[in-house]
Amino acid sequence: MMRRVLITGLGVVSPLGNDIGSVSASLRSGASGIHRLRRIDTADLKVQIGAEVDDTVFADPDSDLNYSHLDRFSKFAVKAAAEALLDSKLPPEAFERMAAIIGTGCGGKETDEETYCRLYKEGKLRAHPITIPKGMPSAAASQVSMQFGIRGPVFSVTSACSSSAHAIAQGVMMIRSGMADVVIAGGTDAPFTFGLLKAWEALRVLSRDTCRPFSEDRSGLVLGEGAGMLVLESESHALARGAQVHAELAGIGMSSDASHITDPSVDGAVRAMRLCLQDAGVSADQVDYINAHGTATKANDVSETAAIRKVFGAHAEKLKVSSTKSMHGHALGAAGGIELVSTVLAMQQGFVPPTINFTRPGEGCDLDYVVNAAEPMEFDLALSNSFAFGGLNAVLAVRRFQD
Known part of the structure; x- marks a missing residue:
């Protein structure tokens, strides 16, 4: 086991x-x-x-x-x-x-x-x-x-x-x-x-x-x-040792686009998310929230949205999605760590962080991005996406801990 x-x-x-x-x-x-x-x-x-x-x-x-x-x-x-x-x-x-x-x-x-x-x-x-x-x-x-x-x-x-x-x-x-x-x-x-x-x-x-x-x-x-x-x-x-537990790190998924040094691939992101769900032993419809890579570049936001829709199908309409980079910027190699900490804090405290500065949805950007203000929500399972230059993808799943 x-x-x-x-x-x-x-x-x-x-x-x-x-x-x-x-x-x-x-x-x-x-x-x-x-x-x-x-x-x-x-x-x-x-x-x-x-x-x-x-x-x-x-x-x-x-x-x-x-x-x-x-x-x-x-x-x-x-x-x-x-x-x-x-x-x-x-x-x-x-x-x-x-x-x-x-x-x-x-x-x-x-x-x-x-x-x-x-x-x-x-x-x-x-x-x-x-x-x-x-x-x-x-x-x-x-x-x-x-x-x-x-x-x-x-x-x-x-x-x-x-x-x-x-x-x-x-x-x-x-x-x-x-x-x-x-x-x-x-x-x-x-x-x-x-x-x-x-x-x-x-x-x-x-x-x-x-x-x-x-x-x-x-x-x-x-x-x-x-x-x-x-x-x-x-x-x-x-x-x-009787430790306090913030959450369970339930799954990991990694992939490479093997295609372009800067242009993101929908298929690479899809593979990483699917592998993460498989590793966690959960179905797509069990996920409540995604802390998106969400860089605000023209290419990333469209490709990530398309990848989420491909992985989650009809359940994508029920997902809460946000990019905390809108608040703390893109910290490059630190981004995934800051964003996973943020996701765990939000899960513990019952809210979804917002995507601030949002105006109107971009073409190809049609998910529930939790815009401009945090939303109160209890959730049990979340993904944190990281998609890097070079087509290097890593997705982490955190779950509310139940012993």
Whole structure:
């Protein structure tokens, strides 16, 4: 019999708040974390908005966390992991075999930017001695391991915007296989550097005003940043220690489009959702809510809507769907983690987060997107979709826990 995987800890750093309480309140109120960028000079940028994290998150004088010599993406991971581990109330002995799997789409871009400015703008002849260990994509996973004494398997996963979801799926598989009883998994990214923003501008998928998923006048995605972390446990381990349980992570589904580097495939998304439902052992008509990938690009919103209709058939008319990216932006490799945490919080508290900034439905966008205000609703089963550049798809199913 397959081991059940339970979620016993949640942690988040996002433009909607730097802890689960404030993020939950923001989701319920339909708050927006999108504003004019503050941390970098935007004078030479065409796109001057984003969803930034409030830097006071790192300023707690009573914190034991060490942020010195950490890239911003590692700082986010450490802070969110600290909250998730505290929330889980794990005993010290659990850390000996615990795994940590951290997804990231970008890695240490802040470190890269500082290094290139030092070498090419300032004319320095040497890079900083810790440039490599600070900026490497696995740095966040290593820092989480070191700061909390996690001694089991620790590594990073990178699959662009599906990185978090793939990391969480890997955690599920490790628990099911018996390789670990406890895994902290999620993702982190900090993409707000001048060089990376210029690269995103070149793709011509960024909005200059705001994020309007599924709307007729949507103009592109808005970048975000942050981290979302979850503590996963085998059912036997969690119940033996009397752990609080937020939800069951009931199913995972993964696929590749194998077609185009940026243009999403309906069939790839369909396969991932169907595999997730199959893995969870549920039928399509049991799903109540989908936290959509919902980027607000012209291509994604239409293809995701078509994929949902293909998977759910007539039940698609009864589904509640929303894109929380309309509030916290697209946090790239952190998106799946932030969105799964958001989905679990909504399930616990009996509401569906809204798709804010919605005006009129776009062509091919004809689902119930829960627009502009949260809706009270008790639900028992939800999907969280992540569909990345490169056609890399990951879907997670969470279910209300019943022992």
